[in-house]
Amino acid sequence: MSLLREKILSVATNLFQTRGINSTGVDTIVAVAGTTKMTLYKHFHSKEDLILEVLTKGHQDFQSWIADKLSNNSKKPLEKIQQLFDFIEEWVASPNFHGIAFIKASAEFPNEENAIHKLSSEQSKEFRQFIADLATEAKIKDAEGLALQLSLLFEGAVQAEQMKRGSGAVKYAKKAAKILIDGAIKA
Amino acid sequence: MSLLREKILSVATNLFQTRGINSTGVDTIVAVAGTTKMTLYKHFHSKEDLILEVLTKGHQDFQSWIADKLSNNSKKPLEKIQQLFDFIEEWVASPNFHGIAFIKASAEFPNEENAIHKLSSEQSKEFRQFIADLATEAKIKDAEGLALQLSLLFEGAVQAEQMKRGSGAVKYAKKAAKILIDGAIKA
DNA sequence: AACTATATATACTGTTCTGTATATGGCATT
DNA sequence: AATGCCATATACAGAACAGTATATATAGTT
Numbered sequence: 001m002s003l004l005r006e007k008i009l010s011v012a013t014n015l016f017q018t019r020g021i022n023s024t025g026v027d028t029i030v031a032v033a034g035t036t037k038m039t040l041y042k043h044f045h046s047k048e049d050l051i052l053e054v055l056t057k058g059h060q061d062f063q064s065w066i067a068d069k070l071s072n073n074s075k076k077p078l079e080k081i082q083q084l085f086d087f088i089e090e091w092v093a094s095p096n097f098h099g100i101a102f103i104k105a106s107a108e109f110p111n112e113e114n115a116i117h118k119l120s121s122e123q124s125k126e127f128r129q130f131i132a133d134l135a136t137e138a139k140i141k142d143a144e145g146l147a148l149q150l151s152l153l154f155e156g157a158v159q160a161e162q163m164k165r166g167s168g169a170v171k172y173a174k175k176a177a178k179i180l181i182d183g184a185i186k187a
Numbered sequence: 188m189s190l191l192r193e194k195i196l197s198v199a200t201n202l203f204q205t206r207g208i209n210s211t212g213v214d215t216i217v218a219v220a221g222t223t224k225m226t227l228y229k230h231f232h233s234k235e236d237l238i239l240e241v242l243t244k245g246h247q248d249f250q251s252w253i254a255d256k257l258s259n260n261s262k263k264p265l266e267k268i269q270q271l272f273d274f275i276e277e278w279v280a281s282p283n284f285h286g287i288a289f290i291k292a293s294a295e296f297p298n299e300e301n302a303i304h305k306l307s308s309e310q311s312k313e314f315r316q317f318i319a320d321l322a323t324e325a326k327i328k329d330a331e332g333l334a335l336q337l338s339l340l341f342e343g344a345v346q347a348e349q350m351k352r353g354s355g356a357v358k359y360a361k362k363a364a365k366i367l368i369d370g371a372i373k374a
Numbered sequence: 375a376a377c378t379a380t381a382t383a384t385a386c387t388g389t390t391c392t393g394t395a396t397a398t399g400g401c402a403t404t
Numbered sequence: 405a406a407t408g409c410c411a412t413a414t415a416c417a418g419a420a421c422a423g424t425a426t427a428t429a430t431a432g433t434t
Contacts, residue, residue, distance in 0.1 A: 108209070121350045145362075226412065
């Protein structure tokens with residue numbers, strides 16, 4: 001795979017997150033990546049294709065980062081769910097944190113028929129399913145319900161943190177998650 | 188106040204929500220509003236000014252809608268907090284629901300120095316403070332903390348519902364809110 | 375060393391964007 | 405009826421946008 005292709009992807013990822021997708025032109029992307037539009041359009045059919053690929057790669061990276069972290073730190077599924085919020089706390093504190101890509105993408109492309117919106121929605125669902133699987137492993141009755149609630153806390157907290165850095169939202173989300181998880185176990 | 192000014196505001200509000208802010212040009216706004224750019228720029232100094240005013244008006248309308256609903260339905264602050272989620276459920280079910288404006292605006296303008304981002308952040312804070320005041324009235328110890336948690340659920344649920352209509356996110360947010368409120372009372 | 379294929383650079387289309395300068399209408403006041 | 409004023413319409417400027425046609429360099433193959 002081409003080195004320039006990777007460079008374009010990483011530059012686009014960064015610019016989309018820091019300046020917004022619609023506000024970032026392909027001219028800017030190729031200038032920062034140190035290449036030209038011709039090369040960009042050789043590797044990606046259109047700007048929309050580039051956006052879709054940026055989102056897809058970003059989501060894959062995030063999911064595997066989380067999965068790795070979890071498998072290295074805890075064995076029990078219940079602990080994993082609780083630790084999820086520890087890692088998120090770590091994530092939002094990192095300097096290159098700029099919110100959840102799929103939330104921002106769905107805001108920029110609000111039409112439900114739009115391909116980018118659809119992908120964002122799919123990724124949100126996948127993340128929720130990831131939590132649901134952990135909850136199911138942990139023998140929680142309403143695993144889907146708990147997963148939905150925790151994903152709301154997750155998305156809300158990251159959103160809050162993206163709006164105002166250092167808001168401490170994740171800390172409170174973590175506390176709330178603990179209460180909800182405890183409640184779900186007893187149910 | 189001019190009728191056309193109001194018309195432009197309402198058309199812009201609608202278009203921004205359904206198509207996104209950056210994707211909506213002033214040409215489209217004036218065409219739908221049945222007027223011309225000259226008139227728009229008589230009433231608003233720039234597109235940014237229009238955006239800021241749309242956000243401000245939208246937030247005022249939303250806050251007073253909620254406040255009215257609450258004052259008409261319940262007296263006790265604790266009931267008010269819980270009923271908040273009932274009204275949100277009603278809101279997201281309405282056909283002209285298109286997500287929270289300030290969340291989407293902050294996604295389209297991610298730079299923290301940007302005036303639109305700042306306003307969005309301010310509005311998010313105001314809504315959180317509104318819940319915190321209710322919690323304080325209800326004599327809840329960590330009123331700020333609970334308010335933050337409930338606002339995460341609120342923003343997360345509305346975001347989820349905006350991504351996929353009929354997701355039932357608000358129903359589960361309501362349940363989660365009840366658990367968190369109960370927990371906060373006992374503390 | 376000549377040839378071919380591929381990648382890159384330059385330069386350009388046509389469109390859309392925000393914002394404005396200028397022209398034209400109607401409407402009140404005299 | 406004539407005059408002055410304000411809202412609107414037309415037309416345009418200049419930049420940024422996505423995307424492409426054409427030229428040039430670079431690399432590998434014979």
